[in-house]
Amino acid sequence: MCETLVAMILSQTTAGATSVAGAQVAMGWSDVLSQQLITGVSNGMIIALIAIGYTMVYGIIELINFAHGDLCTLGSFLALTLVGALGMEAWSGMGGTAxxxxLLISAAIFCGALNWTIDRVAYRPLRGKPKLALLVSAIGCSFILVNIALFWGGLPMEVFGGGNQAAAPKDFPSLISNENLLGARSAITVTWRDLFVVIVTVPLMIGLTWLVKSTRLGKAMRAVAQNPTAAALMGIDVNRVIGSTFLIGGALGGFASVIYALYNNTISFQMGYRTGMDAFTAAVLGGIGSLPGAVVGGIVIGLVRALSDGYIEARWTNSVVFGILILTLVFRPSGILGAKLREKV
Amino acid sequence: MSATPIWKKFLRVDIALLILACLLPVVDQRLHLDMVDPMRGVMVFAILALGLNIVTGFTGLLHLGMAAFMAIGAYAFAISSCDIYPFQLGFWWAILFTAIVGAFAGVLLGAPTLGLRGDYLAIVTLGFGEITQDVLKNLDVITKGTQGINPLPSPHVPWWTATGFGMLEFTSEQELPWYWLFLAFVVLAVVVCRNLERSRTGRSWLAVREDELAARCMGIAPVPVKMIAFATGAALAAVAGGLWVSMYSSTGEPGNYDFQVSILALCIVIVGGMGSINGVLVGSIAMLGLANIALPKIASAMQSAGWVSSGSVFGSPNNWKYLVFGLVLVVMMRFRPDGLLPAKLSIVNSKKKKVVEPAS
Known part of the structure; x- marks a missing residue:
């Protein structure tokens, strides 16, 4: 066991050293580990942003919003369409930032509006019905969105490969430089992209916390999450509050979708299922319904994915994540940061 | 409620379907409909959906990983019967073994998880489905990875062959023997389900579904009762998988048993009516008819009309499946949650008035 691990790390090291031909410094095991941690945290922040969407909706109507991951897919597809339509690859200097x-703002508006619409059309009519009906409806919405993304990929645009290979993964142009901030000779790579992920996600998370803690809408959201009937009796428009939750969660998903596309440079119509399950696992691991829990869970899942890719094998990574999901649900359904809830019958 | 129309009193959906199924090969031969081949798929999925119906319909547990049990059944059948492995059972022993392995897998998944509440259990079954698929794909030493295990044995049954009465061996090219074999299995599965539904166990399933607390007060232990449902459902799904791979004489790649298959089974149960055996039969005809017969026909009609080219994303019937399944789920939940042939005791739309949601 120990030998194999060492052998794997060694092979990783040599692979790392040969692939970065320009770098004279050979990567030690600590460098490899730090690199995995950096990648893990960056991916984890993206997962966390999506996980917030799951946890907010679950907190307020106890629905696992299956369609959330696929909503993010559509956000990425919108972003790619805009890149193609406006010729953004050619925008340089300040134009790149613009x-x-x-992209961030348009995807956020689009995903927020779409999520609100899904709630209005598919979920709101089922309020008060058994929860399983709602969950089945959410799975249905997820499948519809996947199919829309598939058709979208067949759009006859150059960015979509002319629309001939609709189901194939699409290359997302790298609008953000991949240059190493620590200088070309450093063994560890921290790129503009890693920085970009942090610059966008952290303010969003802080803003959301402020919104939930300190605004009138946030107070109403917490009230509805606690007890919808009592909240309605206190004069809160429950449906409006639930609608805004979907809007905000969707908008965060929209931000995440653009960050994901810019960070990973490739999108496909099925990516929402995978990222969605990662994000949902993160939400459950952190304690579903808890916002800090979603962030912590997201970063943990990002790290687990990176370490599993590096030290186990990439083909087992999804199983590892699902294993964590099942073990959390079986042994600690309230998650790391979730409050201990007594099951109501 | 209006009185039941007179024709409904005499209509037995199951008998009607059985007669139609028996007539189909004759009609098919005369009119060249090419319906026998797709009907075999319908029947395999009917067995799978009957298994899901026990878990989701009778017992009220949403199960999103039925494809995993189908895959386990397929590989159990393949490993116990293929001649590259030491066991080399014949078809009938292998099918029996498959059912036992399926039931065992159901218990294995159910034992730690059945105490969870509805939506968490659904997610656990989904995760189980994904992990099973990954394990089958990655343990290629045993499962041959994406190549699949082949060739697999086909059944021998006493029948009239060209040389007189003797043992008939099925081949993959023949359609009719498989058709009759699958029909026999569907009839068997329906009889089993119907008897189980009326048994003490079946009544406990319904009781647990309707009100777990009340069932407990009546002396029913929910977890063992759910466990039996899980095991029975998994066994049926495994048999469906075994039959399926036996017909193709290969397991195919593990990716065939994906989430889409689980959702197709769920669509069948929901369209037909949760907890309604006749509904599941009608649902499997409706869903597979839509996915495997109607969609290709529509696509080829649209291509010949010149609306879409065959290379376009809209031209391939496979590209519409997600949309069809998704719409079925959303629309059925919204407008007809009890399905086409609702069970007598409905699950989703029970007329029980909920007074006030208790505080969280």
Missing amino acids: AVIT
């Missing part, structure tokens, strides 16, 4: 901001 392009990224345009």
Whole structure:
């Protein structure tokens, strides 16, 4: 066991050293580990942003919003369409920043509006019905969104490969530089992209916390999450509050979708299922319904994925994540930060 | 409620379907409909959905990983019967073994998880489905990875062959023997389900579904009762998997048993009516008819009309499946949650008035 691990780390090291031909410094095991941690945290922040969407909706109507991951897929597809339509690859200098901001905002508006619409059309009519009906409806919405993304990929645009290979993964142009901030000779790579992920996600998380803690809407959201009937009796428009939750969660998903596309440079119509399950696992691991829990869970899942890719094998990574999901649900359904809830019958 | 129309009193959906199924090969031969081949798929999925119906319909547990049990059944059948492995059972022993392995897998998944509440259990079954698929794909030493295990044995049954009465061996090219074999299995599965539904166990399933607390007060232990449902459902799904791979004489790649298959089974149960055996039969005809017969026909009609080219994303019927399944789930939940042939005791739309949601 120990030998194999060492052998794997060694092979990783040599692979790392040969692939970065320009770097004279051979990567020690600590460098490899730090690199995995950096990648893990960056991916984890993206997962966390999506996980917030799951946890907010679950907190307020106890629905696992299955469609959330696929909503993010559509956000990425919208971003790619905009890149192609406006020729953003050619925008340079300040134009590049403007392009990224345009993408972030338009995807956020689009995903927020779409999530609100899904709630209005598919979920709101089922309020008060058994929860399983709602969950089945959410799975249905997820499948519809996947199919829309598949058709979207067949759009006859150059960025979509002319639309001939609709189901194939699409290359997302790298609008953000991949240059190493620590200098070309450093063994560890921290790119503009890693920085970009942090610059966008952290303010969003802080803003959301402020919104939930300190605004009138946030107070109403917490009230509805605690007891919808009592909240309605106190004059809160429950449906409006639930609608805004979907809107905000969707908008965060929209931000995440653009960050994901810019960070990973490739999108596909099925990616929402995978990222969605990662994010949902993160939400459960952190304690579903808890916002800090979603962030912590997201970063943990990002790290687990990176370490599993590096030290186990990439083909087992999804199983590892699902294993964590099942073990958390079986042994600690309230998650790391979730409050201990007594099951109501 | 209006009185039941007179024709409904005499209509037995199951008998009607059985007669139609028996007539189909004759009609098919005369009119060249090419329906026998797709009907075999319908029947395999009917067995799978009957298994899901026990778990989701009778017992009220949403199960999103039925494909995993189908895969386990497929590989159990393959490993116990293929001649590259030491066991080399014949078809009938292998099917029996498959059912036992399926039931065992169901218990294995159910034992730690059945105490969970509805939506968490659904997610655990989904995760189980994904892990099973990954394990089958990655343990290629045993499962041959994406190549699949082949060739697999086909059944021998006493029948009239060209040389007189003797043992008939099925081949993959023949359609009719498989058709009759699968029909026999569907009939068997329906009889088993119907008897189980009326048994003490079946009544406990319904009791647990309707009100777990009340069932407990009546002396029913929910977890063992759910466990039996899980095991029975998994066994049926495994048999469906075994039959399926036996027909193709290969397991195919593990990716065939993916989430889409689980959702197709769920669509069948929901369209037919949760907890309604006749509903599941009608649902499997409706869903697979839609996915495997109607969609290709529509696509080829649209291509010949010149609306879409065959290379376009809209031209391939496979590209519409997600949309169809998704719409079925959303629309059925919204407008007809009890399905086409609702069970007598409905699950989703029970007329029970909920007074006030208790505080969280």
